[in-house]
Amino acid sequence: MSKKANTFQTPIGTRDLLPGESARWEAVVEVFGSVASRSGFALVDTPLFEDIGVFSRIGEGTDVVGKEMYEFHDRSDRHMALRPEGTAAICRSFVQHRPPVPWKVYYRGPYFRYEAPQAGRFRQFHQFGIESIGSDDPDIDVEVIALGWNVLRSVGLKEVTLLLNSMGNANTRKQYQQSLRDFLEEHTLDLDEEDRSKVQSHPLRVLDSKRSATQRVTAEAPPIEEFLDGDAKAHFGRVQEGLNALNIPFTIEPKLVRGLDYYTHTTFEFQSQALESAQNTVCGGGRYNGLIEELGGPATPGIGFGMGIERLLLACDAEESFPNPAPKTQVWVIDVTDGSSARDLTQLLRTNGIFADRSFDGRSMRSQIRSADRSGAQIALIIGEQEVEEATISIRMLRDRATEQIVVQREDVVSQVRQLLGLES
């Protein structure tokens, strides 16, 4: 906010993850990892930057590569970019290493897009994602979508809707684009001015315009369904059948085209109905049967999705689910003598697997026990002059004021604490 001399702040669209939120962040990452690995997906980590060519395969005309990429030349003049999304890099990795198929992987980490920030949108944002490469089986589409569904349920979200569409193969996509272009040209004057320029370059993009004049026109546009060939229809039908069998509710949305050029056949989006903001897509993905080939590999089908962690947590806030986990501190060591007992006892407890903490700077008894209380610890160990003399420790249970404080021998403290915490082995 302020910019005083010699002070700095996070760059536009970035933020610090602070202790108040970081435990929740770690927890949601953990949830995703366990849901994904339960379905046979393994973690893959790719670099945060790559040769820019990897990402330009997303589509030269897309906003993501055209104007939102953080690109730079390194000291050896290599043209690089900070990754703007996950799928292209995973496909590059597949081509580079040629693992056996189906290759089922998940990933998570920061992504970068040079955009003006707003609700649910950042320049550095974070995604989970999965990719399943090497199979054209529609049941894999179902597995991928179901995994997204399972994650959303696991963090407690209820108000989400799944939108589903099929783009057909590369050929139908081309045919549909042309006929859509023809249709839109006839109605150019009825379109919102802002959208007219997209008719030639990106007719598909006109479909998801939010402008009402344009929406009135596109409501009459030919649906892509009419252009699907027999195989595409069969594939799409089988996907729907699978979702029905798994009791995953969905809505067919013929205008769901998505902004990345590589999609073929199944495309889908999970939207949060609890989010008031303009960006309510929590998870989006689809099939990309031509991308691997584009990146120099053998023709190989693939499907996956990306899930925005910030948006997922925003949706959790809106539904009041997935709260910040309780602090982990179990024991607070209070030392009102010279602090050496606190120094030694915290180390002893910690090396015995107990979450222990203490106050510093020789604070008063009152101050230390207040810190102990606020830490969320269940137990306070108290050392004063008397305890030092007698080699004992007073134990106070912080969560139940009715219990009497007890005194134990100093050498028994670890086993006593473990017992009181219910950890006794």
Added chain:
RNA sequence: GUGAUCGUAGCUCAGUUGGUUAGAGCGCCUGUCUGUGGCACAGGAGGUCGGGGGUUCAAUUCCCCUCGGUCACCCCA
């Protein structure tokens, strides 16, 4: 990139037609309680009023520029 809106203590905000030492609540620290926590009371620390320039005898208050936050378009997670 375009548009709207905002910018006063760590946080949430007051601040009178521009007028002398800029306030509150919460939080933090200390004390009432010379060894005992969630309450109460008292005290304390903490602000170049985002930054720069201008108008004026005087600017947190008016004007310009700039930086940043928020929201929307575009697009997407």
